[in-house]
Amino acid sequence: MRFYQADPRLENYWRGVILFGKNVASYKFALAHALYDLKQPGNDLITLETLAAPFARHLCAHLRNAPKQITSKSSQFLEACRQFNEGEISEAQLIAITVKRGFANVIDAFHNVNHAEIDKRFFLDERKNNKGIRLTDNFYQLTENAQFANLVQETEARWRLVEEAWAMNVSRNLIAVEYDESDQMLFSRQNNRRITITSCRSSLNGYQKGHCFYCFRPVSVTGGEENLADVDHFLPWMLNEQISNLNGVWNLVLACQTCNRGAQGKFARIPSTTLLQRLHERNEYFINSHLPLRDTLIRQTGNTPELRHSFLQQSWNTAKYALLHEWQPEAQGDSIF
Incomplete structure (x- = not known):
């Protein structure tokens, strides 16, 4: 808590997620990178299909050098990423699997640090109504920050x-x-x-x-x-x-x-x-x-x-x-x- 209280700026809430959020899989980092890639103004609603491409791309790139991306023994989603890297499935197939399996936990857990949600949200979960997430003003302000x-x-x-x-x-x-x-x-x-x-x-x-x-x-x-x-x-x-x-x-x-x-x-x-x-x-x-x-x-x-x-x-x-x-x-x- 002191990390935010000493300097409660947006970039430090974001850092709290990256540095202090619980890691049982590397999906949080891939989601952060995907959001960096999709930061264009005027496009605050990001469908899971749009999000899936950069999300899977970053994970596939890391899998080539670091085969262990999760603490559990297996993941059907990561297996699909490995199959894509080996040329066994197409990009379209990978994106379809990512939409279905890649976001099961990471969207829910992204803003949780030390068993509680941080005070600032960078996106809203709209998977039920709009099949995606909606970026908040906090995220756009973050992208304009010198940090x-x-x-x-x-x-x-x-x-x-x-x-x-x-x-x-x-x-x-x-x-x-x-x-x-x-x-x-x-x-x-x-x-x-x-x-x-x-x-x-x-x-x-x-x-x-x-x-x-x-x-x-x-x-x-x-x-x-x-x-x-x-x-x-x-x-x-x-x-x-x-x-x-x-x-x-x-x-x-x-x-x-x-x-x-x-x-x-x-x-x-x-x-x-x-x-x-x-x-x-x-x-x-x-x-x-x-x-x-x-x-x-x-x-x-x-x-x-x-x-x-x-x-x-x-x-x-x-x-x-x-x-x-x-x-x-x-x-x-x-x-x-």
């Missing part, structure tokens, strides 16, 4: 993370998500083999609501943008011999270029204890999210909020002893996380 391009990338990154969790069966084998600074990507290891998962920027951005971790200046995750975010180590990487796993997700934040590289930037100084508390709260967003960053954070920092807070404080104390100087920039926006 919209970020939301598309965040959805894709979240989908990739969930796929990897299912592929590695995190219930028995917790994922250790790691960061590669050279290509700005998150990766995991399976059977001593490195598996690149997704963009680090896009994975972190939703939890920071599209703003710099330190000063709340708006940032972008789109390459070529002037305000492209930097991935920063909260506790500086130079301390990697004194503090373990500084490349862990718990220590990675998105920073604007001013805070990370500007004349008054952080560099080798230690973020203040106020910023340390902000890091703890940001990490708790990870914990309250479903797989797999939740499992990664628990594995890296502790099983309870108290243990995780203690881990951060001890790491901060070590950094402070080594580097001495604290740092906190002037806020460029309201506190939103």
